[in-house]
Amino acid sequence: MREMRIEPIGVIHTPHARPAGTPIQPRMAEGIEGTVEVYEQFAPGLKDLNGFERIWLIYWLDRAPEARLVVRPFMDDTPRGLFACRAPCRPNPIGISCVRLLGVEGAVLRISDVDMLDGTPLLDIKPYAPHFDAFEVGRCGWMDGAQRARMAARGLERPVADGRFEGEGEGGGEGA
């Protein structure tokens, strides 16, 4: 039985210093580059990663506010259950982002489409495989109508965080 204890395996560097203005998902961060610095002792695990076009980064939303079980998500003004949202204020503030892998140089990954804050602690890297991770769905709950309506109302082309999860601390970019 693995003890329930986590430790950073590296750190993610991005241009996003604060939640406000940070893209809420990689899809809305296309072309924004960053790096992943993997700590030396974990570097042997990076072998063979180079062949993948996209990778999952699993990370700790270290600046997320305390958990709230009902939130107003970025894409909607109606209060929603937290588990129906991607907002950072979670009981276990773990973020997942599928970023583009541009290159591997030693223990440093060059990545693109970054939606997390600079200095975010990295917990895991997994290869992205569409036959594992991409599914067609017919329904997407409250998101189905909300995104279009909200972006139109704000005149936005790319949904970005607006600071509502900054609270005492700062929220991460992951949201919806």
Added chain:
Amino acid sequence: MREMRIEPIGVIHTPHARPAGTPIQPRMAEGIEGTVEVYEQFAPGLKDLNGFERIWLIYWLDRAPEARLVVRPFMDDTPRGLFACRAPCRPNPIGISCVRLLGVEGAVLRISDVDMLDGTPLLDIKPYAPHFDAFEVGRCGWMDGAQRARMAARGLERPVADGRFEGEGEGGGEGA
């Protein structure tokens, strides 16, 4: 700064008692049903989840063996870097699975396409949204050729775990 400490928010019940024979991914577990029991104090966060066809379960691979940085993945016999694989023996043994949501009854979710072991501790639930999570890629590293070749060699229709990650403990179903 959120302290790096995790706690289960529920438990996942599946028909998979042992790693050997457990599907390595939800895609290979289509139609296999399970339930998620969310602890009462987190139940308010389930509001609005019902409208989503698929959800991400983020969970603790509690029976994964100690971390190994180079592994022979389920789909290949060549040693590969751990971070280029979905094998459970990770520094932070966190699994992600996109399962089908069949229904929400109080604090219990009925789900399908389960690839995790019975009794797996749940860390988070996120809604699955193709516009966030589904990406087309041109390259999938070592997986591109390995899956077809290995399944053919074994006469398998559905890749399942074969117990190689059982070690002293038991590996979870998440693998590749």
